[in-house]
Amino acid sequence: MTTMRERFYTMTADALEQDENVWAVFADIGVAEMRPHPRLVNVGIREQLLIGVAAGLSLEGKRAVAHSYAPFLVERPWEQIKLDLNHNDASAILVSNGASYDASRSGRTHQAPEDVALLAALPDWRIEVPGHPEEFERAYARALRSDDRVYIRTTEEENHAAVRGDGLVVLRDGSPLVVAVGPTLSPVLEATAGLDVGVAYLTTVRPFPHAAFAELDDVILVEPYLAGTSSHEVTKAIGHRPHRLLALGIENPELRKYGTPEQHRAAHGLDARGIRAALAAV
Amino acid sequence: MELLERLTGDEKHDWSAHSTYDVLNVLYERVLQDGDRFLLSKGHGPQAYYAVLAAQGLLPVEELDTFGEFDSRLGYHPDRVVLPAAELSSGSLGHGLPIAVGMALVGRRVFVLVGDGELDEGSNWEAVQFAGRRCLSTLTTVVVDNASDSYGWPIGSAADRSEVYRPGGGGFADAAPSQGGIARRFDLEGWDAVTVDGRDRDALENALTRESLAPRCIVAEVRR
Numbered sequence: 001m002t003t004m005r006e007r008f009y010t011m012t013a014d015a016l017e018q019d020e021n022v023w024a025v026f027a028d029i030g031v032a033e034m035r036p037h038p039r040l041v042n043v044g045i046r047e048q049l050l051i052g053v054a055a056g057l058s059l060e061g062k063r064a065v066a067h068s069y070a071p072f073l074v075e076r077p078w079e080q081i082k083l084d085l086n087h088n089d090a091s092a093i094l095v096s097n098g099a100s101y102d103a104s105r106s107g108r109t110h111q112a113p114e115d116v117a118l119l120a121a122l123p124d125w126r127i128e129v130p131g132h133p134e135e136f137e138r139a140y141a142r143a144l145r146s147d148d149r150v151y152i153r154t155t156e157e158e159n160h161a162a163v164r165g166d167g168l169v170v171l172r173d174g175s176p177l178v179v180a181v182g183p184t185l186s187p188v189l190e191a192t193a194g195l196d197v198g199v200a201y202l203t204t205v206r207p208f209p210h211a212a213f214a215e216l217d218d219v220i221l222v223e224p225y226l227a228g229t230s231s232h233e234v235t236k237a238i239g240h241r242p243h244r245l246l247a248l249g250i251e252n253p254e255l256r257k258y259g260t261p262e263q264h265r266a267a268h269g270l271d272a273r274g275i276r277a278a279l280a281a282v
Numbered sequence: 283m284e285l286l287e288r289l290t291g292d293e294k295h296d297w298s299a300h301s302t303y304d305v306l307n308v309l310y311e312r313v314l315q316d317g318d319r320f321l322l323s324k325g326h327g328p329q330a331y332y333a334v335l336a337a338q339g340l341l342p343v344e345e346l347d348t349f350g351e352f353d354s355r356l357g358y359h360p361d362r363v364v365l366p367a368a369e370l371s372s373g374s375l376g377h378g379l380p381i382a383v384g385m386a387l388v389g390r391r392v393f394v395l396v397g398d399g400e401l402d403e404g405s406n407w408e409a410v411q412f413a414g415r416r417c418l419s420t421l422t423t424v425v426v427d428n429a430s431d432s433y434g435w436p437i438g439s440a441a442d443r444s445e446v447y448r449p450g451g452g453g454f455a456d457a458a459p460s461q462g463g464i465a466r467r468f469d470l471e472g473w474d475a476v477t478v479d480g481r482d483r484d485a486l487e488n489a490l491t492r493e494s495l496a497p498r499c500i501v502a503e504v505r506r
Contacts, residue, residue, distance in 0.1 A: 023387075041387060046408035049380045056384015064384075079374065080405070084381055087371045089363050 004136040004154035005097045009033040011140055012065060016040060022144065023057050025050055025066045030097075051077040054092040055084035063093070063144065069103070070096035070112035070153065078118055086122050091149045094119075095140070099155035099183075100225050100250055101264035104257075113225045113250040119151050120206050120229060127206040128152045129182035129224065134162035135203055157183035157224070157261065163201050168212035174198030176218030176244070178279070181205060181230075184222045187265070190272035191279065205230055213237035220282075222275060223249040248278055285333035289349040292358050298327030301428035301480070301504040302395065306334040308486040309393060309424075319385055321370040323378020324397040324426065325359040331368075332356050340367040376403025379423060383409045386421040386497075393422045393490075398464060399430035413497045414472025421497040422490065423473075425464055426480060428504045435463030468499035480504035 002010070009030060015022045016037045023039045027050045031042045043049045047068060054064035066073065073096045074081070085092055096115065103110035119125050126148050128139040136154060143150040163169055163185070170177075171189075177198040180188035185201050192199055197220075202209070205223075208230060213219065214237055223229055227249030234245055250268045257267060265271045269278060286303065302324070314320055322331050329349070335341040341356075348354035355365040359373025370378055375397075382394040396406065413421055427435075468475035474494040478485040480502030489500040 043408070043412055046412060048376075048405040049383065049408035049412055052377065052380020052405070052409065053384035053387065056381040057387065058384075059381065060385055060388045060390060062388065080377065080380070083371065083374055083377055087361075087363075088381070089371075 002133060003156060003158075004130060004133045005030075005156070006033075007133050007137055008067070008095055008097075008140065008154060011137065011144075012067075013037070015065075015144055019063070019144070021061070022063045022065065025054050025057070025064055027068045027072065029068045029072070047072045047076045048080050051080035051092075052084050055080070055088060055090040058085070058090035058092055059088065063147070064091075065093045065095060065144075067095045067097075069098045069110060070115045071098070071110060074115040074118055074151070075112055081119070082122055085149060086124070091147055093140075093143045094151045095154065096151070097154045099153055099157065101255075101261055101268075102156045104259055104261045104264045107258060108254060108256070111253070113253050115151075115153065116205065116223075116225045117229045124149055125206055126150045126204065128203060129205055130154070130203050131157075131159040131180075131182040131185050131201075132162040133158065139203070153182070153225075155183050155224070157265070159183060159185040163203075166204065167202075167209040169201045170198065171201055172197075172199040175216070176220050176246075177216055178220045178222060181221070181223045184224050184270060184275075187270060187272040187275055188222055191275035195279065197279070205233075208233035208236075210237040216243070218244045220246045220279065221248065222270070223247070224270065225249060226253065227251050244282075246278065246282055248275065283333075285336050285343065285346060286330055288346040289329035289332060289356070291350045292327065292329065295327030295329075295358070297428065297506070298324070298397070298430070299329040299331075300327075302327070302426050303330040303334075304481050304483055304504075305395065305424055305426055305486060305502050306330055307337075308483050308490065309395075310334050310338050312483075312487045313490045314393070315391075317391065319369050319382075319390055319392040321372070321378040321382050321392065321394040322360060322368070323370065323372055323382075323394050324375065324400050325370075325372030326375075326397070328356075328358070328360050331360065335367050341365075375400040376405035379406050379409040382421055382423075383413050383418060386413065386418040387416075389420060391420045391422075393424065395424045395426060397430060398425060398427040398435065399432070401425065401435075401464065402431060410468060410471050410473070414468075417472070417495065418497045419495050423468070423497070423499045424490070425499060425501045426504060427464055427477075427501050428480075435467065437463045437466055462501075464501045465499060468501075473497050473499045475499035475501065477501040477503060
């Protein structure tokens with residue numbers, strides 16, 4: 001099975017061949033994975049330019065895809081995303097790799113668990129957090145067909161199987177409802193086996209599907225990035241009446257550990273054992 | 283100039299506005315053609331820009347009197363979404379040139395105006411380096427050098443600079459105008475760079491209309 005990242009390169013190469021309106025803008029990272037193409041632009045290690053160029057292409061009516069490691073795609077040029085794209089009413093598809101701790105051995109500089117929170121602070125972004133390569137393919141194909149501002153967060157973590165369906169997909173009825181976002185689904189399913197709880201799955205976290213939460217009383221949100229990133233969205237949906245909300249995710253982005261992604265997942269309490277312990281505590 | 287005087291309230295940026303006045307007039311009266319783009323990257327002090335747009339009939343003259351008001355389309359920094367005649371929403375420095383690079387990549391003839399102080403922003407130099415190496419010949423940057431930069435754009439060795447640098451006293455700017463330092467930096471990055479008198483409209487027109495195989499930089503020096 002190919003990874004999300006590998007599928008991104010394949011689909012981008014195909015899009016460049018098939019749609020003359022598509023431009024890909026890279027900043028060294030990933031260029032070696034691509035065949036040369038006149039509309040594949042490598043700006044070098046210049047991430048502010050990466051976003052500026054994408055905005056300029058968009059203002060010329062082109063569909064720009066910008067790609068780099070999450071911290072260099074979202075954190076370093078955040079003001080360019082805010083102004084060059086949002087404020088200038090331009091759009092682009094931003095596709096990151098690295099997610100929260102895929103680069104576990106590389107340390108904090110290559111980790112960006114704040115990425116979704118940063119983009120969610122800006123209006124009118126569709127934020128996709130696929131948990132399986134097939135889900136990535138659907139999200140990216142949809143983004144290429146649209147003119148929206150879209151952020152797609154690829155990761156090397158994968159669920160055991162893809163889930164079909166848009167919005168909040170309820171896999172098992174029950175209350176509280178444990179909502180697994182993207183690659184947290186497999187550990188959530190393992191953690192909730194035999195428990196009297198519901199399980200649902202979500203990959204498109206912005207715009208948030210408020211209506212799907214409207215009738216819920218108890219929600220346990222499991223996000224693979226900064227804990228609480230979507231808490232206020234849940235509150236918008238059910239805050240008008242008594243409810244309970246537990247938000248699991250990364251509490252300590254300054255972990256200062258190396259090792260494997262699995263070790264990081266466990267350290268953040270996002271493996272099956274950690275999720276089950278959090279459920280037992282409530 | 284009469285139109286420019288109608289825009290009041292942002293007097294701290296009067297110098298910023300006045301220093302761009304001749305460049306903007308030359309661009310809109312003599313240089314820009316259908317299909318060209320102009321990006322005011324230096325969004326500070328846009329009074330001259332609004333006045334020129336009004337003079338060109340791209341903006342009702344009476345609208346100049348609304349400058350900075352709540353419902354006005356004319357803010358202290360331009361917003362292209364509310365003012366379609368403006369081709370860039372700007373104000374935060376260092377954004378126009380990278381966006382212009384994206385436009386030039388598709389072959390668009392694009393002119394972008396930056397300030398000498400704005401060139402402190404590192405994002406400009408990402409764009410300058412890339413545009414020079416990619417020979418983006420449809421891209422023109424006009425640097426209005428009104429000696430706003432805190433440290434100037436000196437040329438020569440560090441030892442030379444130590445003779446004019448005054449720690450805590452305005453840096454290089456008071457003592458040394460750019461003296462070609464800005465053009466030298468663009469030239470090193472593969473641009474076709476010249477320095478002209480920013481008040482000499484014929485000189486500006488000549489610089490802005492000459493052909494080049496490289497991206498062009500016109501440093502328009504303006505002194506009080």
